Amino acid sequence: MITGAKVSVAIIAFGLLALLPFFLEAYGLGLMIGMLSYVALATAWSMFSGPTHYISLATVAFYGVGAYTVAVLNEGISFPVILLIAVLIGLVLSLAVGVATLRLAGVYFVIFSFGLAELVRQLITWYEVNVTGTLGRYIFLPLEPQDIYWLLLGAATLTLIIGWLVRRSRIGLALRVIGDDEVIAAHIGINLTRTKLLLFALSASLITLVGAIQAPRWVYIEPSIVFNPTVSFLTVIMALLGGPHRLFGPLFGVVPLFLLFEWLSANFPNHYSIILGALFIAIVFVLPNGVLEFLDRFRLRRAKT
Amino acid sequence: MTSLMIGLVLGGTYALAALGLTMQYGVARIMNLAYGEFVISAAFATFVLFSSINLNPLLAMFIVAPAAFSISYFVYAILMAPLVKRSKKKGNLENDSILITFGLLFLVQGILLVLFGADFASYNYLNIPVNVFGITIAANRLIAFGLAMILGLSLYCLVAYSQWGITLRAVATKPENARLVGINVDRVAQIAFAIGGMLAALAGVVISMFQTFTATSGVVFTMKALIVVIMGGVGNFMGALISGLILGLAEATVSTYVDPGLTLASTYLIFLVLLLWRPQGLFGKGVVK
């Protein structure tokens, strides 16, 4: 249910977040940029993978494509146009992947998405080495960290609004039916492939956008930097922790895990992958439906006794 | 011709790796995304045994394989068995196992990175040219191929002709019905998973004889093994063997005549064509779902 109070809270929160760069120094702003990008990524991921249970492990493939598009086009074209082109490329790529795999059982999709980042990375590397002759590009764009922050705040808000609209729409309901039982879905008139394709493409395009917005932060880009599998991994674990079935679920997963990740990579730079792996396993075991659902159940049980 | 031989060697190891994954996915129903990490771990173990106490890889196999079997056995008991128990709802096991093993992937990779760093590892074992039918090939590759084929075929014979193999195939095709004829499905699944882990380790030993590897190259092995399994038809052991060889040959051809940088792309192309043309696999009996 949507109430006036909730909307005003959301608007106030947005306003406060928008003013944040005026009060933060560089480190805090960097932290917020990272956090916002994961809010957008995890929410976009959940938009498709939450209701359908089609686990996409390809987040960084699209994210990286977004960033690389910026790296290739950053001279001569204005940034908004580059962003638009990046989103279009992400859209085309996701449609191609979706057409090939989404007609089939979910596991093909998972397998394909699993190796997609590696494939794209190797293809770009091959292209850069053999055709352009250089590996690595520089991005010189007149963007300050706060500009990127505001862009990401916009992207994250856009993702949440789209997510909210999808949940209220017929296509959102269609996705839930597909996640529950594909046979029923087909027999009540849902075009399975088209519905899945549409949402996957939407989710992937948003992920591409986030990658493109973040690109100027790196200054120097090469395939091994932007196609870092940790991005896919973190997106999934954050969405799962918060609960991918709820609009704000991923948000609640991002905040603690991102801070933890920051702390781990500062204090245990060599071991964070181990710790996160173990944490991931623990989350799947203990909170299969996310922390929000867990709290709800807990409250319900308390209320009953 | 040399590329043909190299392709066959590569294909032999893929076939071996795919057999293990067929065990884990086709029989035990665990989609193991950390499979390649098991392969690489075994490769590193062989590397360590060779460089520290100068142990012959062929002997190292006898340490690595049983170790991998017991580790996988316990991994199943600790991580997978509770999921199997929990997955009364259909389809949950696949999702849960994908997620859990995705976590496991990062865990094992993290450990390997801490232990060995991100550099390429390799050792020099029997890197002497041998002449076979007029083709010159390194002895280690020849041994690798022979070993992969012997292991692969003996497993196939076991599955195809032994009593135990029948049990295994019963669980692979219809776990519900296997239960009705008195098969302890959970136990068979656990052993199949452990054997799968052992085969992964054997593939790792074989690969380490002739290829360089890094702590992060597991993903590619998982990917290739998965593609071979799907190509052969999930749960089809002979299909996995033949498809492994085909993939190896295709890769060697691409890397010799087109570009070595495009081998993974060619693997993907094969996968894509397969999905569009025959999703049930070349020799498939359909998808286990």
Place this chain on the structure above:
Amino acid sequence: MTSFLELENVAKKFGGLTAVRDVSFTLSKGEIVGLLGPNGSGKTTLLNMISGANKVTSGKISLNGVSIDSLRPDQIVNKGVSRTFQLVRILPSMTVEENVICGLAFRKMPVWGAKAAIIAREKLEIVGLKDKASLPGHSLNYIDSKRLELARALAADPELLLLDEWLSGLTPEELEAGIELIRSIETTGISILIVEHIMSAIRALCPRCVVMNSGEIIADGSTGTVLQDDAVSAAYLGGAPCCMLTISLCSMTYILL
């Protein structure tokens, strides 16, 4: 009467197994027909081909003169065909009402929002589930799940309703009520094809029935005559041990579970 649903030489092979061979029959607008036959005679496969769940190997299926045999299930729904399943299928994570709303939201003329909720309540009232509208789908018992499935199928506003053993497994009282329910649906002008084992129900509901055996139609005519047909009783008697076996297997599974 003009033919509404028309099957022409329809056949289905699964690998080497022929499940349905050369089946032809027609169904008129508003007609209610029983489809009988022993287990494995191809009834459900036939239903699956009409609803698009299985593709025909050869032959033609048309509805209102338009071929539907190459369409996907969702397209066939939009042509006005909806169905229930032999093993009841409910959307477990949704409420009873939401289950019905799903039937409304994706049909040819979709209904959505507040209006959908009203129609959903109406459909639930028809099947007698109005009081349970807000319960979660997975909490329903067997008969209520069947009722809900029917409500969902009705929500799609079908011209043709396919019922796959919808009356099986009910108690005598429930059966009585179920027969009444189907009869009331029939009076609204919906054509119904019922796959069923329960002879009394077929006798009560269907003036005409079609009997299948080993994938072929062995009788088609008025229910009274057909059920006295020698070939039909032979098929059922011949199939009797098979039925017995199924029953004993069922009970075994039951005990094992």
